[in-house]
Amino acid sequence: MSNVSTARGLRCRECHHQYEHGAVHVCELCFGPLELDYDYDRIAGLIDRDKLAARPFTMWRYAELLPLSGPPAVGSLVGGTPLVRAARLAERLGLDEVWVKNDAVCYPSLSFKDRVVSVAISKAIELGFDHVACASTGNLANSVAANAAQLGIKATILVPRSLEPVKILATQVYGARVIAIEGTYDDVNRLCAEAADRHGWGFVNVNLRPYYSEGSKTYAFEIADQLGWRTPDHVIAPMAGGSLVTKIGKAWAELTKIGILPPRAQATRIHGAQAAGCAPISDAVIAGRELIIPVKEPKGIARSLAIGNPADGFYAVKTITSSGGSGASVSDPEIIAGMRLLAETEGIFTETAGGVTVAAAQRLVQSGAIRRGESVVLCITGQGLKTTDPLVGDLPKPPVISPKLSELTALAND
């Protein structure tokens, strides 16, 4: 792998003002978000399909399209998750070709956040930080804590107090300091935005955000790679802050730009899924608005998506609508049904966010946005074992019998 930085620095997405690499995420002139400034001509000369195929199947297969200056300090085994041909699910959805990109088994913390965190923490090390931090709805907390532990650096994690207890435990176990904030995720996020430059910490999703969010692209690079260098007719992704849908679009546009994907790849329709209890982005798409109306008090079971004021909402709406995609805002009962459908048809247990994605697929088939004969990739980004609470009461209590053959036989014949 060529050990060179292909990212020249940072650049404001809005006014294009240039910045050097550093822990900075906002343009000081216009407050626009900063993004990486890659030398795509150079990248096109460095990689092609054959060179990529010869590398191990992890997220670092696509290192030239990531913003590190050398090998990752942490997370060298992240990515390379299965893309499952979901025939039984397809049948239930009334479709022919459905694929599940399964980051419920992403290494090491069982969500796609391991991708963004390995980039952010590796960059934090390059920039000289020895303490990382984040605002999180749970999966990010787990991943930052796990990856920081592997490196032996300090981690401080700020979460909303209402978070599922298992996500807090699965953060503390790595030795990270967890601080619960009385308030919503948006309150936590604002606190982090104000604290970011105060303590000399690398906040992976605040001052390191330009680097962090680049890691999401690898999820989409892998999909195209696993499909034999094509992209599907449709992709459906869950949305919290809205970053993933924008990065799916960016990833495939980049592969097209450097000649690895044919131009038609950009014809994929990108659909965004949210839970109705907090759907500022999908509601904007459905209403045909560019403007995000923040949700003050997110409700419902999909707590990992409960971001009322989504950071990338504006760009997510643009990505979805310009691709010809749709939004879907699904109810809690639909989410639970979606989780169960995926588990019962494909043996994949996903968290509530994955239930949102499956439920959105059902909605989009019903509305005619997705039709039989078209290919669909469902983005499953987190593990069901982390959010079992919503299923309690939805599944029957198992019958209890004595260890007697006659009692088992009576049940077996039911």
Added chain:
Amino acid sequence: MATVRIPTPLRKLTDGKEEVAASGSTVGEVLVNLEKAYPGIRARICDESGAVRKFVNIFANDEDIRFLQNLDTPLKDSDEVSIVPAIAGGCQPEANR
């Protein structure tokens, strides 16, 4: 006078100060008075039409002013105003760049 918390990107305009005091009975008036003390700062926060820029969030006592009365949100002397950059990432490369 209300206390205004200044985000890092604007501290070059406030001589490095994290917090400054500014008078005004609404958030909008505070921004006008802030401009008198620190010329150039209002144009960073508001666009040409005077509206708060898309990537800026303003909070009055920890409440997003979009949930209150925006720039008309009333303020008392002891109130705290925070100017916080939105946290957003980049997007796909433009077609012909």
